[in-house]
Amino acid sequence: MSFTAQDFKKGQPRWCPGCGDHFFLASLHKAMAEIGIAPHDTAVISGIGCSSRLPYYMNTYAMQTIHGRAAAISTGAKVANPNLTVWQISGDGDGLAIGGNHFIHAIRRNVDINMILLNNRIYGLTKGQYSPTSPRGFVSKSSPYGTVEDPFRPAELCFGARGRFFARAVATDGPATVEILKAAAAHKGASVCEILQNCVIFNDGTHESVYNKEGRAKNAIYLRHGQPMLFGENNEFGLVQDGFGLKVVKLGENGVTIDDILVHDAHQEDNTLQLKLALMEGPDYPIALGVIRDVEAPTYETAVAEQIEEIKGVKKYHNFEELLLTNDIWEVK
Amino acid sequence: MSEPLVVKDLEQVVVRFSGDSGDGMQLAGNIFSTISATVGNDISTFPDYPADIRAPQGSLTGVSGFQIHIGAGKVFTPGDQCDVLVAMNAAALKTQYKFAKPTACIIIDTDCFKKTDLDKAAFKTDDPIAEMGIKQDVIAAPISQMVKDCLADTGMDNKAMLKCRNMFALGLVCWLFNRDLSIAENYLRTKFAKKPAIAEANIRVIHAGYDYGHNTHASTSHTYTIESKVKVPGKYMDISGNKATAYGLIAAAEKAGLKLYLGSYPITPATDILHELSKHKSLGVTTVQCEDEIAGCASAVGAAFAGALAATSTSGPGICLKSEAMNLAVIQELPLVVIDVQRGGPSTGLPTKSEQTDLLQALFGRNGESPMPVIAAASPTDCFDAAYNACKMALEHMTPVVLLTDAFVANGSGAWRLPKLEDYPAINPPYAPEEQKGSYTPYRRNPETGVRYWAVPGREGFMHILGGLEKDGDTGAISTDPENHDRMCRERADKVARIPVPDVEVQGCKDDAELLIVGFGGTYGHLYSAMEELNRAGHKVALAHFRNLNPLPANTAEVLCKYPKVVVAEQNLGQFAAFLRMKVDGFVPYQFNQVKGQPFVVSELVNAFEDILKK
Numbered sequence: 001m002s003f004t005a006q007d008f009k010k011g012q013p014r015w016c017p018g019c020g021d022h023f024f025l026a027s028l029h030k031a032m033a034e035i036g037i038a039p040h041d042t043a044v045i046s047g048i049g050c051s052s053r054l055p056y057y058m059n060t061y062a063m064q065t066i067h068g069r070a071a072a073i074s075t076g077a078k079v080a081n082p083n084l085t086v087w088q089i090s091g092d093g094d095g096l097a098i099g100g101n102h103f104i105h106a107i108r109r110n111v112d113i114n115m116i117l118l119n120n121r122i123y124g125l126t127k128g129q130y131s132p133t134s135p136r137g138f139v140s141k142s143s144p145y146g147t148v149e150d151p152f153r154p155a156e157l158c159f160g161a162r163g164r165f166f167a168r169a170v171a172t173d174g175p176a177t178v179e180i181l182k183a184a185a186a187h188k189g190a191s192v193c194e195i196l197q198n199c200v201i202f203n204d205g206t207h208e209s210v211y212n213k214e215g216r217a218k219n220a221i222y223l224r225h226g227q228p229m230l231f232g233e234n235n236e237f238g239l240v241q242d243g244f245g246l247k248v249v250k251l252g253e254n255g256v257t258i259d260d261i262l263v264h265d266a267h268q269e270d271n272t273l274q275l276k277l278a279l280m281e282g283p284d285y286p287i288a289l290g291v292i293r294d295v296e297a298p299t300y301e302t303a304v305a306e307q308i309e310e311i312k313g314v315k316k317y318h319n320f321e322e323l324l325l326t327n328d329i330w331e332v333k
Numbered sequence: 334m335s336e337p338l339v340v341k342d343l344e345q346v347v348v349r350f351s352g353d354s355g356d357g358m359q360l361a362g363n364i365f366s367t368i369s370a371t372v373g374n375d376i377s378t379f380p381d382y383p384a385d386i387r388a389p390q391g392s393l394t395g396v397s398g399f400q401i402h403i404g405a406g407k408v409f410t411p412g413d414q415c416d417v418l419v420a421m422n423a424a425a426l427k428t429q430y431k432f433a434k435p436t437a438c439i440i441i442d443t444d445c446f447k448k449t450d451l452d453k454a455a456f457k458t459d460d461p462i463a464e465m466g467i468k469q470d471v472i473a474a475p476i477s478q479m480v481k482d483c484l485a486d487t488g489m490d491n492k493a494m495l496k497c498r499n500m501f502a503l504g505l506v507c508w509l510f511n512r513d514l515s516i517a518e519n520y521l522r523t524k525f526a527k528k529p530a531i532a533e534a535n536i537r538v539i540h541a542g543y544d545y546g547h548n549t550h551a552s553t554s555h556t557y558t559i560e561s562k563v564k565v566p567g568k569y570m571d572i573s574g575n576k577a578t579a580y581g582l583i584a585a586a587e588k589a590g591l592k593l594y595l596g597s598y599p600i601t602p603a604t605d606i607l608h609e610l611s612k613h614k615s616l617g618v619t620t621v622q623c624e625d626e627i628a629g630c631a632s633a634v635g636a637a638f639a640g641a642l643a644a645t646s647t648s649g650p651g652i653c654l655k656s657e658a659m660n661l662a663v664i665q666e667l668p669l670v671v672i673d674v675q676r677g678g679p680s681t682g683l684p685t686k687s688e689q690t691d692l693l694q695a696l697f698g699r700n701g702e703s704p705m706p707v708i709a710a711a712s713p714t715d716c717f718d719a720a721y722n723a724c725k726m727a728l729e730h731m732t733p734v735v736l737l738t739d740a741f742v743a744n745g746s747g748a749w750r751l752p753k754l755e756d757y758p759a760i761n762p763p764y765a766p767e768e769q770k771g772s773y774t775p776y777r778r779n780p781e782t783g784v785r786y787w788a789v790p791g792r793e794g795f796m797h798i799l800g801g802l803e804k805d806g807d808t809g810a811i812s813t814d815p816e817n818h819d820r821m822c823r824e825r826a827d828k829v830a831r832i833p834v835p836d837v838e839v840q841g842c843k844d845d846a847e848l849l850i851v852g853f854g855g856t857y858g859h860l861y862s863a864m865e866e867l868n869r870a871g872h873k874v875a876l877a878h879f880r881n882l883n884p885l886p887a888n889t890a891e892v893l894c895k896y897p898k899v900v901v902a903e904q905n906l907g908q909f910a911a912f913l914r915m916k917v918d919g920f921v922p923y924q925f926n927q928v929k930g931q932p933f934v935v936s937e938l939v940n941a942f943e944d945i946l947k948k
Binding site for chain 2: 011038039040041043045048055056058059060061062063064066069072073074076077078079081083084102105304307308311312314315316317318319321323324327328329330331332333
């Protein structure tokens with residue numbers, strides 16, 4: 001069967017004009033059509049927040065649930081019905097603050113769910129408080145003199161939880177978003193997609209350096225497995241290894257050639273370099289976009305099902321009546 | 334040798350094994366109850382173990398007990414006090430003596446009554462029997478030494494040998510009650526199937542204990558038999574409340590043809606449900622030990638959405654954390670079974686002890702208008718039926734259901750007649766009929782039951798969204814319309830109120846009682862026993878014991894208002910009484926309330942009810 005984006009669309013989104021959620025939703029519809037899994041075999045599950053309204057605009061099975069719990073609810077749905085393709089939608093507050101525990105454990109278990117983290121570094125629905133990804137010193141309604149705490153870096157949290165898939169895209173960058181969503185769907189196991197997006201009302205310009213095409217050309221690097229790590233308006237810059245770290249170099253300067261440039265390996269088990277890439281920040285480094293890590297590992301729901309099948313073969317009781325007879329039984333006549 | 338022993342036949346007997354928490358008292362108790370049940374006695378057991386895994390050895394806080402009530406006829410409780418008290422050390426005697434009847438026989442291991450043992454148990458003199466004023470028969474045996482002598486040629490080390498002390502005491506008790514040791518042998522060979530040497534050592538020690546009693550007559554003039562006068566023919570097993578609860582879920586899933594999913598997090602005293610269900614993968618049972626209580630319930634909501642029979646198991650503190658996801662299941666109208674094995678509260682409270690203090694939390698402990706059916710199990714074996722009914726109710730009425738048990742029924746056990754699944758009612762979830770294809774919306778209801786239709790993901794033409802936000806009853810879209818919200822609140826309440834539940838049965842002097850005893854849940858055995866005792870003494874007393882707490886049975890008001898006096902007896906400060914007063918106009922009962930973390934004592938109930946009868 002083939003599908004169009006239209007097959008996955010429902011209703012009229014009610015986010016603020018210019019909100020990154022609009023861009024992401026369009027990319028998700030498009031990606032789902034290209035992935036080709038039927039709407040009725042798809043479940044989209046969210047928590048609470050602006051971005052968690054997304055399931056209302058999906059013509060699939062869907063649940064908009066409670067704050068922070070989407071990863072846990074998705075885990076139950078996927079384990080109970082592994083045939084469902086499950087997309088879990090969270091914002092930075094939903095996924096990393098109130099839902100932080102479920103976020104890391106879903107990743108650790110490697111449940112095959114596509115975990116979307118829409119990161120605008122602000123609480124929008126409650127009208128403008130700092131979030132766990134807001135930078136230190138961030139001024140908001142609940143931090144009028146600036147925050148005095150450091151933010152989470154989602155990739156670091158994902159890798160710390162043994163994440164096997166991490167990708168990043170900018171919400172306004174449709175083709176690249178579709179690309180990582182397709183890669184996330186193809187990946188068996190928990191896949192985290194961080195979507196950098198703007199909140200036009202409460203945190204306008206938070207990802208400004210990469211929010212438009214020109215900015216990305218200068219300030220971002222698109223990582224592709226097997227490709228050299230080049231960036232810049234004319235691909236004139238590249239990344240090389242420098243001691244334990246990374247260094248930005250210019251091709252042709254100081255004798256640097258294309259052969260010196262690192263080649264991206266998203267499938268590398270050892271996540272050290274992938275983490276360094278994921279943590280790069282401006283102005284000294286480009287922000288990494290694309291699939292940064294994509295390593296296969298046994299998925300939780302498959303292992304659960306396989307263990308059940310295995311034990312069915314080992315044990316001699318397979319229904320309730322037979323279960324009863326495994327006990328010490330006496331008969332009264 | 335002294336005169337041949339007299340063998341007396343008893344109607345019932347209560348035995349309490351007690352010792353250090355590492356002394357294997359639970360195992361000794363379990364084996365004795367299995368032997369007794371196997372020969373056809375009715376049994377009721379109650380393990381009373383400390384909260385610490387291993388308190389300092391020999392200390393007063395580390396004493397673990399296991400009480401067994403054995404009857405020729407039916408027994409309803411583990412018994413108030415015991416006829417035989419086994420005290421494996423000085424601390425056990427100190428703390429457990431209060432459970433001994435004035436006529437009890439007390440068995441002690443003199444090797445664990447040395448100076449250091451007496452000090453740890455805070456005895457002031459070197460004669461604990463005199464110091465405590467114990468007048469009963471005491472079988473004082475050097476158990477530890479005899480166990481070591483018996484196992485001397487096995488090559489076992491000292492520590493391993495002493496681990497078998499419990500079996501010596503068990504052997505001695507088996508002699509006292511003329512029990513057949515072959516059943517114990519089978520039990521041990523099965524339990525230690527992978528360690529046959531351990532099994533054989535234990536078996537040898539049981540025989541040594543038995544022979545010690547036989548050869549010395551162990552300072553007692555009688556041994557006893559308890560001849561069964563049974564009752565319903567059939568196959569039986571000994572089952573604890575938690576295991577029966579797990580079995581109820583398995584049976585319901587099989588009957589409904591659904592996958593069973595349990596999302597849980599370890600918590601005393603509910604964890605055995607998770608343990609039990611985790612074993613039965615060959616039945617297709619899926620258990621997920623989640624990252625926290627919240628995820629236990631939340632993942633179950635996800636599993637219910639995906640079409641499973643979903644359950645979560647916990648105790649009161651866990652319910653606090655699950656309330657949010659339980660409420661989600663209320664507004665999403667998804668089937669979910671929430672098992673609350675109640676323990677002492679508030680907060681962490683008394684983790685290993687029993688109370689009925691979560692009733693109002695189960696009924697009302699959520700934000701918004703959040704109606705939820707509540708069912709309470711009356712006994713260990715009743716946990717099976719209660720769990721089955723909770724599943725049936727959840728699945729057929731598309732609602733979360735709370736199943737209340739408690740530490741007492743969860744850990745206690747009773748002889749259970751094996752059920753036949755074919756005798757249990759069918760479970761028919763309200764799956765969306767095929768003609769709704771293309772037009773299905775999730776909150777349209779069956780007009781007769783008020784229940785919405787269930788469309789499980791994967792089904793073409795039934796896609797929909799459920800949510801924590803209020804929805805329009807017709808279209809399923811988000812709605813803040815005041816009339817719609819009012820309607821939806823009423824419809825959800827009405828749906829629960831209309832769930833049919835059986836009438837509450839009145840037992841005892843149902844036509845002419847002067848006093849009606851009212852209770853719910855795990856106090857059934859004690860209340861029934863108190864009623865029987867009062868009626869034997871010539872009073873006119875009846876008992877109405879509730880299993881369905883929400884909705885209440887249709888005849889509730891009629892029953893409560895029929896008798897001159899009513900007492901509501903519960904292990905809290907009056908939660909059920911308050912609920913009944915809210916539901917039944919003009920109902921003003923007497924109340925009997927205890928929150929001690931221990932089961933009721935029948936004699937205390939009898940005294941309290943006699944006082945009420947005199948008023």
